[in-house]
Amino acid sequence: MARIGVLAVSDGRDHVHRRNTGFIRSKVDDFTAALTAAGHDVVTGGLVATNTTATAAARSVAASSVDVTVLYYAVWAFPHFTMLAADATTGPLLLVASTDPTEPGLVGMLAAGGALDQIGRAHTRLWGGPSDPELIAEVGAHASAAAAVGSLRGSTFGRFGGRPMGMNTAVANTDQWMREFGVDVEEIDQYELVRRADSGASGEAVSGRKWLEQHASVHYDGDRLTPELLERQLRLYLAVRDVAAERHLDFSGIKAQPELTEHFATADVAEALLNDPYDWNGPKAVHVTATEADMDGALTMQLMHRITGTPVLFADVRHYHPDRDVWDLCNSGQHATWFAARSEDPAENLAQVHLYPEVFFFPAGGASVQHIAAPGRMTLARLSRLDGEYRLQLVLGDFEAYDERTTEELVSRSTREWPHAFARLDVAPETFLSRFGANHVHAVPGDRRRELRAAAGLMGVRVEEWSR
Template sequence: MTRIGVIAISDGRDHVHRRNTGFIRSKVDSFIAALTAAGHDVISGGLVATNTTATAAARSVAAASVDVTVFYYGVWSFPHFTMLAADATTTPLLLVASTDPAEPGLVGMLAAGGALDQIGRRHTRLWGAPDDPALADDVGAHARAAGAVASLRGSTFGRFGGRPMGMNTAVANTDQWMRQFGVDVEEIDQYELVLRAEKADAAEAARGREWLERLATVHYDGAKLTPELLERQIRAYLAVRELAAERHLDFSGIKSQPELTENFATMDVAEALLNDPYDWNGPKTVHVTATESDMDGALTMQLMHRITGTPVLFADVRHHHPDRDVWDLCNSGQHATWFAARSGDPAENLGRVHLYPSVFFFPAGGASVAHFAAPGRMTLARLTRLDGAYRLQLVMGEFECYDDATNTALAARSTPEWPHAFTRLDVEATVFLRGFGANHIHAVPGDRRRELRVAAELLGVRVEEWTR
């Protein structure tokens, strides 16, 4: 739930303010009711008609830890009240005007917005009838984006291992992360995972194995995938959770290759479970975790997760099927099992999941977590860097799922033991391949471009958006 502060700005002349009070209150009350009905927690700062109340109202709203502050204009309003209130809050600002022609609310917003422009205070302007659901939806999108961005500041990324297989796009500058996003990086050697996994609760790991055997289809082969290897992977999951709690990690990345995949086990099961909203003990918090310790991938995922509250897809851009104009987004086990059906019931998701013995890339063995992502409209995005500067690359797409024979045939053309999201992107393949700045991409359900655009603006990141 987002928290939105609302302060109504009035005329500073006593007799005009007295005349307008009822009109302003009717508008702002209707606006607040629409926001509340949309599921937002609204903190009202009241009605401002003097210098002192402007500052006091803004400080009061700021003290409630709102995600975004709305200055509401139902009438002509003295602009310096806006300036004083803006100076008393550090949250993103929305100026919202009533479009009722009976009073000059638009004039008040424009005068206030121009004054803020003159001092360089960034803000966004919106307008409409106070009870218009589209206006409430727009304000909500800004609040979700602002809350997601604010949640990054002061957070910690747990980086297990260093650069994987020479992958430059998986490594970011920690100074730049702190300066631009407010995110610290805790470096943790992968050997710590091995040690913690060896000491993890054996009974708990057995419960996890039995849960997976009951709900998913496990293809033991007696060599690359055995009950013992599956429990080792589950103990690695328990180790990451223990370390995340102990070191207060907000999100993580695991290098895995080649040290763990050649000497311990793949991290596929651990990463899938960490990104899922459940395990054998019931519902749990998603702990965003990127494979190959992909820092910018994890940061993108954390931002998208904070906006949506859902798990976030992590995948390689593996293959384009030109005859279908469909991409195979596929990466070893990294897809959260939630994407198999996107159901709140783990049994429904895991009923579509197969645990296969790991392929030749990973001699240490363990399970790969395979499924076909459920169909639906998706927002796909990735924070990438061009000459050191961050950009948010953004595109809509459609996950498609076919009959069993078609799914199997398409998966067999790449790596059938891995999860697949067959995706029709809203961009020409040549445009995408020439411009996309990484091998990993991320996705969440629905159209979340508006929130991501706002988040990018708040982070000082340029948006590079593709459409057909």
């Protein structure tokens, strides 16, 4: 959840303010109580009824490192108080009006919003009863989006390797990232991972292998997948984790193809575990990691992770089944094992996971992390570029599960050994295939479109949203 600052703006006439104080406080108290009940950390700045308190209160709230500042209007309020408060804080602004008709709160919000428009100060306007669940959800969505976008600024992306297999959509302009999102890029050669993995702690890798053998189904074949190859993949995971800690990387991407996949081992196991909220040592933080060092994919995933706190799916848009109106989202790399059951218990997720020998694409071998994503409502999104300008492409969908026979028939149509998510999307296939800006797509559970729309607005990114 987010930290939300709240300032109530009042009438500047002393006798009117005195009359209105009780009314304003009752509305603000209900509003802040509802936000707190929703899990947010609320910082209140009191009532603003003079120019000096407008500046002082806004500075005080800003000093508490709030993610968003709410200016609340229960009554008519002098607009210049809003202007002074806005000038005293640089963060996102929400103007929220009470819709109680006994006092002109909407008038106060519109007058303040118009003044902010005149100076070009971005803000969002919301209105409703102070404890209206829809209003509280909307404020929470904007606050969560602000926290997520704010967390990107000053962060560092670790890019292990360069462009994979000529994939232009996996490479972004580092200057543009810093200018628009405040994200730096640390370039790291994959040899550093090989070097560390070759000399890594074998005991830890053995523990990881035994944990996977205990909880998942490991299909050794004595060639493409052996205990030794699986331990090599686990040492690769430990190497990424160690480099990320040493270089203070906030999220990462691993090229893998073709150097690692042809001469060392695939990064599938490493990527799955990095994106999982656990490993054999217990709970851990998710370290968002994109397959094929997909920069815009990783940025999308990091934004979605910061909003939801959950792992984020990374997949190819592999196939569309017209007879079922269902997409097969399938990629040899990263489907975090968490998606197999979306359980807080790792054993429940891993019980659905198979580690199969890698297919012919990857002669170095290793394990492919295979499972079927659990069913449920999902939000799918991707930051992509059109003529150099970022856009957020967004669609709602449902992951589906089928009986064993149907599932086997569907996975066998593409690559059985890879992870699959069967998705029914709220978009016509002609629209999606004609306009989607990459081969990789990303997903999180639930309907999180509201937060993602708000985040795009704060990032200055156009939203391209689809629905039937």
